[in-house]
Amino acid sequence: MIKIIDELISNDIMMYILYFCYIKGKDKTVKLSDIRQEVQKISEAIASVLNMDVIISDNEFKKIGDTKKHFDEEVKIIKDTYVIGKVVKSGKPVVISGMEESENCIVCDEKGKCKLKAMICNPIKYNNQAIGAIGLIAISEEYKKILLENQVNLIEFLDRMGDLIVSKLMEKEASNKLEVIKNQLLSIMDSIDEGVIAADENGYIVYTNSVINDALGLTPEESMKKRIYDVLPQSYVKKLVKENKQFSNIEISINKNNNDLHALISGKTVQLGAKSAGSILTFRKMDDVYKVINEMSLSNVTTSFDDIIGNSEEIVKVKEKAKMVANSNSTILILGESGTGKELFARAIHESSNRKNKPFIAFNCAAIPENLIESELFGYEEGAFTGAVRGGKPGKFQLAQGGTIFLDEIGDMPLHLQTKLLRVLQEKSIEKIGGHKSIPIDTRVIAATNKELDKMAEAGEFREDLYYRLNVIPINIPPLRERKGDIKIILEYLLKVYNKKLNKNIKGFSSNVESVLLNNKWKGNVRELENVVEYSVNMETTSYITMNSIPQKILDTEGVAARHVSIVPIQEMEEKLIKQALMVYGDSVTGKAMAAEALNISMATLYRKIKEYNL
Ligand SMILES: Nc1ncnc2c1ncn2[C@@H]1O[C@H](COP(=O)(O)OP(=O)(O)OP(=O)(O)O)[C@@H](O)[C@H]1O
Numbered sequence: 001m002i003k004i005i006d007e008l009i010s011n012d013i014m015m016y017i018l019y020f021c022y023i024k025g026k027d028k029t030v031k032l033s034d035i036r037q038e039v040q041k042i043s044e045a046i047a048s049v050l051n052m053d054v055i056i057s058d059n060e061f062k063k064i065g066d067t068k069k070h071f072d073e074e075v076k077i078i079k080d081t082y083v084i085g086k087v088v089k090s091g092k093p094v095v096i097s098g099m100e101e102s103e104n105c106i107v108c109d110e111k112g113k114c115k116l117k118a119m120i121c122n123p124i125k126y127n128n129q130a131i132g133a134i135g136l137i138a139i140s141e142e143y144k145k146i147l148l149e150n151q152v153n154l155i156e157f158l159d160r161m162g163d164l165i166v167s168k169l170m171e172k173e174a175s176n177k178l179e180v181i182k183n184q185l186l187s188i189m190d191s192i193d194e195g196v197i198a199a200d201e202n203g204y205i206v207y208t209n210s211v212i213n214d215a216l217g218l219t220p221e222e223s224m225k226k227r228i229y230d231v232l233p234q235s236y237v238k239k240l241v242k243e244n245k246q247f248s249n250i251e252i253s254i255n256k257n258n259n260d261l262h263a264l265i266s267g268k269t270v271q272l273g274a275k276s277a278g279s280i281l282t283f284r285k286m287d288d289v290y291k292v293i294n295e296m297s298l299s300n301v302t303t304s305f306d307d308i309i310g311n312s313e314e315i316v317k318v319k320e321k322a323k324m325v326a327n328s329n330s331t332i333l334i335l336g337e338s339g340t341g342k343e344l345f346a347r348a349i350h351e352s353s354n355r356k357n358k359p360f361i362a363f364n365c366a367a368i369p370e371n372l373i374e375s376e377l378f379g380y381e382e383g384a385f386t387g388a389v390r391g392g393k394p395g396k397f398q399l400a401q402g403g404t405i406f407l408d409e410i411g412d413m414p415l416h417l418q419t420k421l422l423r424v425l426q427e428k429s430i431e432k433i434g435g436h437k438s439i440p441i442d443t444r445v446i447a448a449t450n451k452e453l454d455k456m457a458e459a460g461e462f463r464e465d466l467y468y469r470l471n472v473i474p475i476n477i478p479p480l481r482e483r484k485g486d487i488k489i490i491l492e493y494l495l496k497v498y499n500k501k502l503n504k505n506i507k508g509f510s511s512n513v514e515s516v517l518l519n520n521k522w523k524g525n526v527r528e529l530e531n532v533v534e535y536s537v538n539m540e541t542t543s544y545i546t547m548n549s550i551p552q553k554i555l556d557t558e559g560v561a562a563r564h565v566s567i568v569p570i571q572e573m574e575e576k577l578i579k580q581a582l583m584v585y586g587d588s589v590t591g592k593a594m595a596a597e598a599l600n601i602s603m604a605t606l607y608r609k610i611k612e613y614n615l
Contacts, residue, residue, distance in 0.1 A: 039165055070143075126166045199228040199280075303347035336478070350406075363376070379397075409450075425445060498534050
């Protein structure tokens with residue numbers, strides 16, 4: 001079970017990882033205009049260090065930053081034909097030393113009014129692309145001189161300032177991505193079926209999703225003031241916070257509004273380098289866990305009363321009785337020889353009851369070693385005995401919660417466990433091995449046996465009180481030999497089943513095979529009949545099941561029976577056998593050839609006999 005749970009949890013985690021990979025790949029591009037404030041601050045810093053004015057444009061020729069230290073004109077438009085625009089386009093620095101003569105100024109609309117004496121314009125580069133440009137402006141002869149004399153150093157300085165702007169841009173990009181991831185993570189957490197609590201390194205809760213809030217009856221505001229082990233006081237949880245001891249799939253029980261809530265919890269630490277930065281606890285209600293386990297581990301083949309083949313009066317009556325009691329919660333005791341279909345009936349009863357959407361768990365009391373029956377049925381707590389699985393284990397009664405448990409071969413239940421079973425049936429609750437709490441159980445019990453339980457009870461081999469507790473609704477399934485009318489229809493049904501399974505197309509049973517099968521004792525009932533059909537369909541090479549493909553064991557029994565058969569004249573037997581052979585192989589020329597071969601006579605003899613017996 002733990003393996004299945006591990007798989008489930010790791011599947012969820014896989015989903016998160018895939019999701020993160022997906023959102024990580026979706027970069028949202030950040031523009032200079034998104035960090036306008038930072039760019040403006042950098043413009044002002046450059047201006048105050050150099051005592052010159054600064055203008056910064058993005059690659060859409062929009063002004064992102066400017067200073068008005070000496071140059072008090074409002075720059076409203078930047079064009080690609082302006083020097084700053086040209087630098088953005090070319091990605092190369094430009095130095096203007098005299099406004100009028102410069103080729104960069106000739107096309108400028110502002111040329112006549114321009115007060116600039118000199119300018120250095122340098123691109124801001126990100127991934128080798130110009131995403132904007134910084135312009136350093138001198139409006140006096142004094143600063144023109146400084147600017148032109150130091151142009152190499154200033155270009156270098158503006159490069160560094162460009163890098164600073166790019167680093168702010170990258171910071172913004174990273175924080176945007178984190179914001180998206182955070183929001184998506186919160187949405188995921190609120191849409192999963194698992195409860196999640198995140199705590200900081202001191203154990204204080206920083207996040208709870210709606211599942212855990214509902215389960216523990218908390219509001220997010222209330223939980224934020226608490227430590228994780230205040231809401232889940234289990235020792236594992238404390239050790240997770242204090243000692244960074246991780247754990248997985250521990251079954252816990254919490255008392256909520258006087259009801260015990262059973263859940264499975266796992267705890268993991270959040271690492272930041274070598275240090276723990278907090279912990280994450282996941283939580284699943286046991287009912288949900290059982291549901292998934294049952295869905296995964298049980299076959300989804302359902303059995304209805306229509307799957308119980310037979311139209312004899314005997315079986316029809318049993319089916320009617322079983323249908324009548326299907327919806328009751330009373331215990332049923334199914335009695336019948338081995339292979340009569342007791343489990344089939346139990347499944348059909350469950351399937352037509354209002355418990356049909358809950359689990360049906362079959363447990364064979366004779367197939368499990370005596371010392372394991374108790375822990376298998378009732379489960380155990382962690383540390384109940386040497387070798388007990390960490391976190392304990394639920395029993396079949398708990399796994400079948402809300403559904404039906406089928407206790408097959410109940411006659412083989414050890415006496416000391418009969419006492420415990422009786423208590424469970426009376427009190428409708430179980431106590432796990434090593435546990436002190438009683439867990440309420442809503443599981444319908446259907447028991448079955450091929451033993452004479454009443455006689456065992458009389459002889460003191462089975463607890464009488466348990467016998468009466470189980471025998472509330474007895475259902476007796478008659479053996480196959482007492483409902484011979486069903487054999488033919490079951491044979492036809494099984495032939496169809498095995499034709500399909502074995503990919504064959506056998507049309508029927510030859511008449512002598514049919515009479516052998518109809519008269520067999522069928523000590524193993526329908527199970528034995530099924531085995532014979534499976535064997536014969538495997539062995540048969542013609543289109544009818546012939547005596548050659550019947551298991552020897554059946555023929556041996558038939559041989560015994562044959563001694564009681566009345567003796568008939570040889571000719572009569574010969575005529576009957578030839579008739580049967582022609583029926584099996586047909587009376588075409590090929591059919592006759594096959595019949596002759598099967599009868600081990602020549603074709604000429606076969607034709608002669610056909611004429612002789614007028615067939
Ligand atoms: N009436 C029936 N129609 C079709 N199949 C049947 C019928 N009765 C029994 N079978 C088949 O026979 C086999 C044995 O049935 P089942 O296990 O229900 O018998 P059982 O009485 O519970 O046996 P046991 O006492 O040995 O546990 C199964 O494969 C079942 O599908």
